[in-house]
Amino acid sequence: MKRRLGPTVSIVISVILYIALALFADNILSNSQSNSFSEEVESYTELRKNHTKEEAADVTSLKYININDDSDISKQASDMIHRGNLSMSEQFGTDVSFGRRAMFYRFNNGNYVVAKDYSRLWNQNWISFALFTILYFLITEAIILVYYRQRQNIRDDIDRVTQNLKRVRKNKDMSSLILSPDDDLYELVEQTNQINKDISELRDNAKLRERRFKSLIGHLPIGVMLLNSQGEVLLHNQAMAALLDENISNELHPFIEDVKTYGLSRMIEHALRKNKNYRREIQLVGNSQRYVDANVIHLVHSREDYDKQILVILYDLTTSRRMEQMQVDFVNNVSHELKTPITSIEGFSETLLDGAGDDPEKRHHFLEIIHNESVRLTDLIQDILSLSKIKKDNEETELVDMEANIKSILQSMSVPIEKHHLKVDKSFFGNKEVTINKAKVNLVLNNLIKNAISYNKENGSIDIEVHHDEVENRLRVIIEDTGIGISQKDQDRIFERFYRVDRSRSLETGGTGLGLAIVKETLDSIDGNLQVESNLGLGTKFTLEIPL
DSSP states (O other), rough: OOOHHHHHHHHHHHHHHHHHHHHHHHHHHHHHHHHHHHHHHHHHHHHHSSSOHHHHHTTOOOOEEEETTHHHHHHHHHHHHTTSSSSSSOOOOEOSSSSSEEEEEEEESSSSSEEEEEEEEEHSSSHHHHHHHHHHHHHHHHHHHHHHHHHHHHHHHHHHHHHHHHHHHHOOOOOOOOOOSSSSSHHHHHHHHHHHHHHHHHHHHHHHHHHHHHHHHHHHHHEEEEETTTEEEEEEHHHHHHHHTTTOSSSOOGGTTTTHHHHHHHHHHHHHHHHHHHHHHOOOSSSSOOEEEEEEEOOOOTTOSSOOEEEEEEEEEEHHHHHHHHHHHHHHHHHHHHHHHHHHHHHHHHHTTGGGGGHHHHHHHHHHHHHHHHHHHHHHHHHHHHHHHHSSSOOOOEEEEEEHHHHHHHHHHHHHHTTOOOEEEEEEEOEEEEEEEHHHHHHHHHHHHHHHHHHHHHOOOOEEEEEEEETTEEEEEEEEEEEEOOOOOTTTTTSSTTTTHHHHHHHHHTTTHHHHHHHHHHHHHHEEEEEEEEETTTTEEEEEEEEO
């Protein structure tokens, strides 16, 4: 409505201005006509001295009028006298109509006046005046229309710039706006387009940084959760969800929906209320039952930042605590295992020293026990040293003939094999020469073959298969025996240190309880894999795979 009102008001003003100018010019013309009439009246007065009134009037182009006549101009003069516009004191008078201006001069004798008719401005030459009027309105209206059209175009451009800025605020792309270089808004539009480019780059960089940040947080091995001042979850990673054993929603929600451990929730509540940092080692409730180092940190970005945030960081200590417990258990087990043979050696040696050595039969029996316990003690120390060296050994590899290598291992164990009357079958598939870490592979093979001998039955058998898979570039060795077998419940624990399926059989065969633990940890150090298949009384089958 306002846009339409502007041109209308401008046209009205131009009309009023034109009328004012016309009246002003007519007023100037009136003054000129009045001066001319005064001069003619003076001439008329001089001529009357020598001529009659009628003759003087003709000479000066004036009309000599008797106000009592019936002519129109006489009546006009008579009306002016009656209105007081033409009196003895006001001898000059003017009567104005739209197109004419009549001027009168009244003589002292009262009933006679001289008059002259003049045309007003628009009646001087009405054709010229009409043409001028038309030309004036054409020019002024053209100027008004051009002005308002240009103003409308500028307004439209400003509106489009405004809409683009609004779209920028709402993170939307700007619509294209192209102007000619001579346009008044060209610089503004160019700067706006440049701002859009800059903001787009900033927005893209911000999105990139946000993706990188979320990717970084998401791949951290520690649990991370960010809360606002109301205790609502703003951000979390999968490690936190795994530690809390909760499916954490990405929507804004209170932290209490995810944190079920009282100690941790209390730390967060205190941090929210007291604006302090807290750190404790706690055990999480739920299915995970994990030990974590919990850090609850009050974040302050700036003095003006009143919307505080709380960062919760959980570092999983479960593995560390388990390793510490394993170390404690290992020390206890080692102490116990060492104590048994040492006690036997000490006891029987004292018995011999006390006089039992004089009896040849007892001396031989006691010395045999001392020897066996010494061998057992040596094996135990050797296995402990093997465990400590697993991760210290270098990763050097060498080309090994597996057939000759297996033959050498079996040759070193020929005595127990013959003692138990065992039959050993060997099979080799693929290339027999492979590049491996010989020391570690032999450590694994020695322990597995030794177990196959120790826990086998009399007159049993051992099958050894060596496969070299050149396509997948790996070595697979299968060692199967016909021994006592392993129950299903024990199969999950046989790789624990000092765990024995049959303790009496282990003591009889001289086992230390570390063999399979050495096998498992050695294979882990070379990225190998071990599978076991066994049934009580039917034997055991170990399958190990080693990448080459």
